[in-house]
Amino acid sequence: MKEAVHLVRLAALFAAGFVAFLVIRQMVVPAGFGKYGHFRAGALDDIRARPISYAGHGTCEACHDDQHNVLAKGKHAQVSCEACHGPQNRHAEEPDKVKPVLPDTRVLCASCHESNSAKPKKFPQVVASDHSGGEPCKSCHVPHNPKLSTEKGQ
Amino acid sequence: MEPVTKLVEGFMYPNEVELQWSILIVLYPYITGLVAGAFILASLERVFRVEAVKPTYRLALLTALAFLLVAPLPLQLHLGHPERSFEMFLTPHRSSAMAMFGFVYLWYLAAVLVMEIWLDFRKDIVLLSRTAPSAMRWIYKLLTLGSQNISERSLQIDDRVGYIVTVVGIPSAFLLHGYVGFIFGSVKANPWWSTPLMPIVFLFSAISSGISVVLLIYMAATRLRRQALDMRCLDTMGSYLFYLFVIDFTLEMVDLTHRIYEAGESFQSLDFMVHSRLYFSHIVVQIVLGTLVPLALLGSAQLWRMSEARRKSVYALSGLLIMTGIFAMRWNVVIGGQLFSKSFLGYTTYKLEFATREGLLAAILLMILPFIILWALVKLLPPWTTLAHEAAGGRDGGNT
Numbered sequence: 001m002k003e004a005v006h007l008v009r010l011a012a013l014f015a016a017g018f019v020a021f022l023v024i025r026q027m028v029v030p031a032g033f034g035k036y037g038h039f040r041a042g043a044l045d046d047i048r049a050r051p052i053s054y055a056g057h058g059t060c061e062a063c064h065d066d067q068h069n070v071l072a073k074g075k076h077a078q079v080s081c082e083a084c085h086g087p088q089n090r091h092a093e094e095p096d097k098v099k100p101v102l103p104d105t106r107v108l109c110a111s112c113h114e115s116n117s118a119k120p121k122k123f124p125q126v127v128a129s130d131h132s133g134g135e136p137c138k139s140c141h142v143p144h145n146p147k148l149s150t151e152k153g154q
Numbered sequence: 155m156e157p158v159t160k161l162v163e164g165f166m167y168p169n170e171v172e173l174q175w176s177i178l179i180v181l182y183p184y185i186t187g188l189v190a191g192a193f194i195l196a197s198l199e200r201v202f203r204v205e206a207v208k209p210t211y212r213l214a215l216l217t218a219l220a221f222l223l224v225a226p227l228p229l230q231l232h233l234g235h236p237e238r239s240f241e242m243f244l245t246p247h248r249s250s251a252m253a254m255f256g257f258v259y260l261w262y263l264a265a266v267l268v269m270e271i272w273l274d275f276r277k278d279i280v281l282l283s284r285t286a287p288s289a290m291r292w293i294y295k296l297l298t299l300g301s302q303n304i305s306e307r308s309l310q311i312d313d314r315v316g317y318i319v320t321v322v323g324i325p326s327a328f329l330l331h332g333y334v335g336f337i338f339g340s341v342k343a344n345p346w347w348s349t350p351l352m353p354i355v356f357l358f359s360a361i362s363s364g365i366s367v368v369l370l371i372y373m374a375a376t377r378l379r380r381q382a383l384d385m386r387c388l389d390t391m392g393s394y395l396f397y398l399f400v401i402d403f404t405l406e407m408v409d410l411t412h413r414i415y416e417a418g419e420s421f422q423s424l425d426f427m428v429h430s431r432l433y434f435s436h437i438v439v440q441i442v443l444g445t446l447v448p449l450a451l452l453g454s455a456q457l458w459r460m461s462e463a464r465r466k467s468v469y470a471l472s473g474l475l476i477m478t479g480i481f482a483m484r485w486n487v488v489i490g491g492q493l494f495s496k497s498f499l500g501y502t503t504y505k506l507e508f509a510t511r512e513g514l515l516a517a518i519l520l521m522i523l524p525f526i527i528l529w530a531l532v533k534l535l536p537p538w539t540t541l542a543h544e545a546a547g548g549r550d551g552g553n554t
Binding site: 002003004005006007009010013014017021024025028029033034038116117118 | 165166167168243244245247264265269272276298299300301303305307308311312315
């Protein structure tokens with residue numbers, strides 16, 4: 001044993017390193033980590049405590065059923081209100097005080113319908129500058145039901 | 155920024171246009187491979203008792219350590235948030251191949267390489283702690299861990315433990331680099347990478363490049379020290395390099411033949427890539443200059459008698475070509491695997507930048523860094539002292 005004392009010291013050094021690692025780990029890994037999965041359990045409460053931004057389309061429809069009826073008949077039926085109008089929970093809570101700003105359709109529509117070869121061919125897409133020449137889309141299309149009346153054969 | 159149309163040919167999905175993995179990710183398997191290769195060379199002497207390569211044994215260990223210390227740096231630079239990498243040790247996710255690699259790396263660094271080097275140099279450390287200039291003496295004293303015992307018995311124990319560490323180290327070195335191949339080979343979405351042969355091909359190319367780098371460092375260091383090269387050592391390294399490189403080449407050809415015969419849905423796309431964008435790096439540099447030429451050179455040194463000077467040139471040139479070829483192989487895997495679209499209908503271009511975080515300059519500096527570390531390690535733990543001691547009169551050098 002006397003002849004191997006240096007090896008014992010090396011082993012002790014490794015052991016000390018390992019213990020230091022465990023101590024540091026204990027100190028820096030947040031409490032509750034791994035309780036529900038590979039994340040900090042407290043994160044759920046933190047997220048829950050954050051103010052709600054989106055009201056949800058059910059809330060919108062409770063007041064704006066006229067718009068909802070138009071939307072439900074068109075191609076945009078599956079698009080949620082706040083996908084275009086942005087988060088509106090504050091408006092839902094104080095409808096008179098907080099008024100949403102209508103989106104600029106030239107920017108909004110192009111974010112989905114600007115032509116791109118990576119999009120499926122059947123998806124309606126245009127080169128906006130050629131298609132409208134800078135005019136807002138809503139000059140011709142009703143955003144909630146965008147198919148033109150002539151196209152509908154009416 | 156060049157317009158996308160200039161980079162792309164055919165159909166690319168939007169997220170495929172710009173390469174996510176740059177030259178730094180090419181360096182990572184390259185440097186790790188040099189570590190594994192250098193260690194395997196060291197183990198030839200230690201475990202397989204190939205006495206002829208003894209002059210390179212300690213140098214190979216120090217080379218492996220110098221490169222291993224640099225191996226994670228390309229990843230850190232690529233990530234941009236180096237401090238976050240520590241989290242993979244604190245809260246490792248078992249389903250993450252990279253997180254598990256962190257432990258393989260740590261195991262190899264601490265339990266294998268540092269331990270083996272310490273055991274092998276312990277006698278020198280103790281002697282230097284008595285004779286070195288005062289400032290350095292403290293470093294050596296620290297490294298002795300307070301034990302000045304270099305009796306015959308204690309050195310025997312060191313030798314025995316060192317042997318066990320090396321035996322454990324061989325599968326560890328295989329694991330270290332096999333793992334790098336695994337990280338690529340297990341990406342099933344990418345047909346250029348996804349093959350179970352990947353870890354094995356990576357491993358054998360790693361061994362070849364590791365032996366080459368030690369051979370070149372040994373030749374350069376001996377010349378700088380104005381000492382004579384041990385030709386028996388060089389010849390043995392040359393022959394091992396040849397045999398291992400034959401296996402490496404065979405494996406790559408097996409993989410290639412298999413891909414050609416199988417001709418899966420990705421084949422046309424990959425074949426086009428090899429004949430266009432990757433032609434220079436794959437066919438010219440990797441296969442012709444980096445494989446066939448060194449194989450012919452090393453093979454001729456095996457078959458025909460050559461003068462000492464010519465053999466030295468053959469080994470040096472072969473070593474350089476093999477290192478270049480294996481760098482090209484890593485390049486072709488990492489960069490090549492990102493040049494084609496998953497639609498198999500389009501190709502993009504890799505634009506190598508210069509003085510950016512992931513540019514050529516960073517890559518060059520990262521490749522120089524291991525040599526600076528090696529220089530410092532060689533200054534601290536001269537790998538040739540044993541020979542000097544032996545020349546001065548026996549293994550113990552009369553200092554004990």
